[in-house]
Amino acid sequence: MKRTSLALCMLFLSASALLAADGAWLRKVPDADRKRVNPYASKTEAAAAGKLLFTDNCAKCHGEDALGRHGRPSLRSERISHATDGELAWLLKNGSTWKGMPSWSALPEPERWQIIAYLRSLPAETKDRP
Amino acid sequence: MAWQALRLRRRSSAHWDLPVRRELNCSFMSATSLFRAGLALALALAGSCAIARAQEPPYFVTYSSALEEPGNLDVEFKGLTASPKDANAFFSPTVELEYGATAWWTTELYLQGQSTKNDSTVFTGFRWENRFRVLPTEHWINPVLYLEYEDHNSADKSLLEVVGHDSIANLQLNNWQTRREIERSLEGKLILSSDVKGWNFSENFIAEKNVKNEPWEFGYSVAASRPLSLLARGRACTFCRQNFSAGAELYGGLATAHDFGLDATSHYAGPSVNFNLPHGPLLGFSPQFGLNDNSVGVLWRFRVSYEIQQFRDLFRRSR
Numbered sequence: 001m002k003r004t005s006l007a008l009c010m011l012f013l014s015a016s017a018l019l020a021a022d023g024a025w026l027r028k029v030p031d032a033d034r035k036r037v038n039p040y041a042s043k044t045e046a047a048a049a050g051k052l053l054f055t056d057n058c059a060k061c062h063g064e065d066a067l068g069r070h071g072r073p074s075l076r077s078e079r080i081s082h083a084t085d086g087e088l089a090w091l092l093k094n095g096s097t098w099k100g101m102p103s104w105s106a107l108p109e110p111e112r113w114q115i116i117a118y119l120r121s122l123p124a125e126t127k128d129r130p
Numbered sequence: 131m132a133w134q135a136l137r138l139r140r141r142s143s144a145h146w147d148l149p150v151r152r153e154l155n156c157s158f159m160s161a162t163s164l165f166r167a168g169l170a171l172a173l174a175l176a177g178s179c180a181i182a183r184a185q186e187p188p189y190f191v192t193y194s195s196a197l198e199e200p201g202n203l204d205v206e207f208k209g210l211t212a213s214p215k216d217a218n219a220f221f222s223p224t225v226e227l228e229y230g231a232t233a234w235w236t237t238e239l240y241l242q243g244q245s246t247k248n249d250s251t252v253f254t255g256f257r258w259e260n261r262f263r264v265l266p267t268e269h270w271i272n273p274v275l276y277l278e279y280e281d282h283n284s285a286d287k288s289l290l291e292v293v294g295h296d297s298i299a300n301l302q303l304n305n306w307q308t309r310r311e312i313e314r315s316l317e318g319k320l321i322l323s324s325d326v327k328g329w330n331f332s333e334n335f336i337a338e339k340n341v342k343n344e345p346w347e348f349g350y351s352v353a354a355s356r357p358l359s360l361l362a363r364g365r366a367c368t369f370c371r372q373n374f375s376a377g378a379e380l381y382g383g384l385a386t387a388h389d390f391g392l393d394a395t396s397h398y399a400g401p402s403v404n405f406n407l408p409h410g411p412l413l414g415f416s417p418q419f420g421l422n423d424n425s426v427g428v429l430w431r432f433r434v435s436y437e438i439q440q441f442r443d444l445f446r447r448s449r
Binding site for chain 1 (some may be wrong): 186187194195196199200201230232233234263266267268272325327328331343357360361362363364365366372408409439440443444
């Protein structure tokens with residue numbers, strides 16, 4: 001009985017991990033949020049600040065190179081590259097709590113935009129990555 | 131002879147002589163030892179792991195909707211010291227281990243003690259709390275449910291919350307009188323929190339029930355805070371404004387289910403500040419002032435906190 005429960009738990013956790021990167025959150029973003037523009041887009045200073053914030057808050061899960069770690073999604077993927085700044089801002093604010101991404105609403109909004117500015121400065125993921 | 135000695139010792143203990151004498155021999159300096167032990171534990175747990183700033187507001191009693199990030203372990207040493215009127219000064223350290231089980235569930239273990247001048251140093255008990263985020267997305271007000279089991283004796287002076295008729299009178303009893311009375315209680319909180327233009331506003335409504343046949347006790351806590359700067363700098367800095375956040379708290383008791391209200395309750399208010407050392411610990415400080423005769427004049431609170439990011443990855447095979 002215990003083994004069955006354990007197996008079911010493992011199955012649930014594995015399924016959650018697989019679903020974590022399915023991009024389902026993109027469908028939840030309201031249109032108004034989707035169209036929002038990053039006030040710090042293309043600003044070098046903002047991207048530099050965003051890099052520090054990323055290292056402090058995001059790198060442990062998504063990797064220093066933002067390519068993802070331990071099954072957590074890459075932030076240089078095609079999906080993230082194609083997402084609008086507004087969509088990324090919505091994700092940072094709300095998280096995707098059932099799929100492991102916490103809400104970062106306690107981080108001031110300008111700092112969240114700085115993180116997005118940094119993500120935009122990163123090169124897209126190459127497909128021949130080992 | 132040995133049997134007689136044992137019987138004599140038992141009889142003496144039953145009349146409190148030995149424990150009282152032993153406790154009185156302990157000096158207030160034991161608080162320093164307790165502090166050092168707690169700090170050593172916090173540092174040892176932090177070890178060589180990566181540590182970083184937390185995103186929590188500078189509150190000591192009030193909870194916001196910010197939960198621990200999943201997989202992170204926050205090790206915190208929280209201290210409270212005060213000199214209540216007509217009572218001995220005391221120091222109450224609390225060690226907190228806060229773990230982000232999921233993005234919507236944070237679980238936390240508290241270990242508590244206290245040291246009272248001219249009295250003794252005692253371990254007072256533990257608490258196990260859980261916080262659950264209710265809604266999947268952010269709203270104007272974000273509710274979080276809080277459930278806690280407490281198992282501590284009446285010598286507890288941590289004042290992690292104020293409920294019912296908690297007052298200065300509770301702090302005027304000797305440890306040998308209070309440590310024998312064990313309190314096991316369940317506590318629920320409705321945490322409401324809003325983030326508006328960099329400000330955080332949080333309100334907590336507290337209901338606590340001793341598992342014995344005692345009435346429900348109620349309390350409240352409200353707080354507001356803001357980082358000193360909403361924008362991060364492009365270069366690493368230690369004493370820049372973005373690393374500080376400041377706020378204020380107000381909390382107190384609301385009596386019991388039999389006599390709900392403000393009569394014979396205690397209340398406190400005060401400013402609080404957090405300092406996030408980049409790649410280091412978070413330091414917090416708050417003087418909190420008693421607002422009526424049932425309250426202690428001033429409570430001095432401080433904290434040292436380390437966040438061990440992705441603690442669970444330490445147990446994975448591949449890194």
